[in-house]
Amino acid sequence: MPRSHYTGLAGQSYDQPAQAGVLLVNLGTPDAPTAPALRRYLGEFLADPRVIEYPRWLWRLILHGVILRIRPARSARAYAHIWTAEGSPLRVGSEKLATALQTELRRHPSGPVRVALAMRYGAPSVRASIEQMQREGVRRLLVLPLYPQYSGTSTGSVIDAVAATFKQLRWPPELRIVNDYHDDPGHIEALASSIERWWAARGRGEKLLLSFHGIPQRYVDAGDPYFRQCQVTARKLQARLGLDDEQLMVSFQSRVGREPWLQPYTDATVRQLAADGVKQLDVACPGFAVDCLETLEEIAMQNRDFFIAAGGETLRYIPALNHGEEQLASLAALILRHTQGWPEFARHPASVG
Numbered sequence: 001m002p003r004s005h006y007t008g009l010a011g012q013s014y015d016q017p018a019q020a021g022v023l024l025v026n027l028g029t030p031d032a033p034t035a036p037a038l039r040r041y042l043g044e045f046l047a048d049p050r051v052i053e054y055p056r057w058l059w060r061l062i063l064h065g066v067i068l069r070i071r072p073a074r075s076a077r078a079y080a081h082i083w084t085a086e087g088s089p090l091r092v093g094s095e096k097l098a099t100a101l102q103t104e105l106r107r108h109p110s111g112p113v114r115v116a117l118a119m120r121y122g123a124p125s126v127r128a129s130i131e132q133m134q135r136e137g138v139r140r141l142l143v144l145p146l147y148p149q150y151s152g153t154s155t156g157s158v159i160d161a162v163a164a165t166f167k168q169l170r171w172p173p174e175l176r177i178v179n180d181y182h183d184d185p186g187h188i189e190a191l192a193s194s195i196e197r198w199w200a201a202r203g204r205g206e207k208l209l210l211s212f213h214g215i216p217q218r219y220v221d222a223g224d225p226y227f228r229q230c231q232v233t234a235r236k237l238q239a240r241l242g243l244d245d246e247q248l249m250v251s252f253q254s255r256v257g258r259e260p261w262l263q264p265y266t267d268a269t270v271r272q273l274a275a276d277g278v279k280q281l282d283v284a285c286p287g288f289a290v291d292c293l294e295t296l297e298e299i300a301m302q303n304r305d306f307f308i309a310a311g312g313e314t315l316r317y318i319p320a321l322n323h324g325e326e327q328l329a330s331l332a333a334l335i336l337r338h339t340q341g342w343p344e345f346a347r348h349p350a351s352v353g
């Protein structure tokens with residue numbers, strides 16, 4: 001007999017109550033700030049056709065012939081600047097968020113039972129996490145990608161990983177996936193009150209720059225809603241903070257490669273602001289749920305240096321929501337709303353006969 005194509009769950013107790021679980025999914029991060037670890041990480045990440053939309057054969061040549069020979073060492077140096085005793089900030093921050101959300105949701109009797117964390121690239125994988133939750137009795141799964149704005153390159157790729165896993169499961173759980181939460185009032189309130197709390201302790205800079213991760217302009221032209229969702233988040237946050245168009249700007253960071261990405265670019269913007277005479281610039285990155293390389297190194301170090309070299313005085317990075325109280329409250333509310341209609345009534349029909 002050939003081995004079955006489908007993953008079964010021998011060993012699962014079939015008469016447990018049907019439990020709901022939430023799977024938080026973040027991007028993933030290298031295991032160490034070293035070139036070999038970066039080569040593994042970037043090799044998986046940049047082979048994803050959702051991330052790089054090029055003819056496959058051409059991209060494979062470029063990826064293995066050029067990118068994976070040069071970028072790992074360069075990226076490793078950047079990661080070394082932000083690496084902590086506990087590990088990569090993205091991993092540590094995402095784990096703290098998952099643990100804190102689990103505690104927060106336990107206080108709600110109707111809330112989901114289990115919170116788990118997966119990484120889209122690297123470990124724990126989406127597949128391993130879903131299989132583990134199933135073993136623990138989760139029959140109703142809410143997937144929450146930790147990306148407030150939908151992009152095919154981020155959220156879309158998480159959906160691919162969930163779909164690929166489901167295709168292999170003998171008995172997949174019921175499924176819901178949060179597509180985005182870019183305009184969720186609770187999320188906007190969380191962003192605004194965390195920025196206001198930060199300003200209350202330190203005073204306000206002359207301008208607030210909201211920097212989002214970029215994607216190729218080509219993807220937006222082909223229908224990706226990411227640019228529009230970033231603008232909506234920014235406008236709602238601007239209104240809630242009571243700032244005018246002189247006081248708040250939007251830009252896009254982290255461009256890779258030569259084709260045009262979403263504009264204005266963050267590095268060009270901070271240089272231009274300095275040249276225009278701005279001395280105190282505050283930067284927040286509302287697209288990142290948890291601080292990571294792109295905020296702690298690219299904004300708080302690289303772009304701060306660009307700003308100062310161009311004549312600015314101080315660039316202050318306002319931290320992401322991370323596992324702060326604002327994030328816990330807004331994500332818990334979001335999860336509870338998305339799990340409504342999944343009451344704890346169902347028992348497996350094992351009790352029928």
Ligand SMILES: C=CC1=C(C)c2cc3[nH]c(cc4nc(cc5[nH]c(cc1n2)c(C)c5CCC(=O)O)C(CCC(=O)O)=C4C)c(C)c3C=C
Pocket residue numbers: 027028029030042051052071075088090147151153154213214215216226254256287288291292293294
């Ligand atoms: C080359 C294409 C890339 C696209 C498209 C892209 C979209 C995208 N990325 C994030 C979130 C994160 N990206 C992070 C790092 C990172 N991103 C790319 C490339 C693309 N991203 C690379 C090559 C890297 C690795 C670092 C480097 O070598 O420069 C991170 C941080 C990870 C960490 O370990 O800290 C996040 C988070 C989003 C939300 C997004 C689309 C909207």
Ligand SMILES: [Fe+2]
Pocket residue numbers: 213254
């Ligand atoms: Fe990225």
Ligand SMILES: [Fe+2]
Pocket residue numbers: 254293294298
């Ligand atoms: Fe970057």
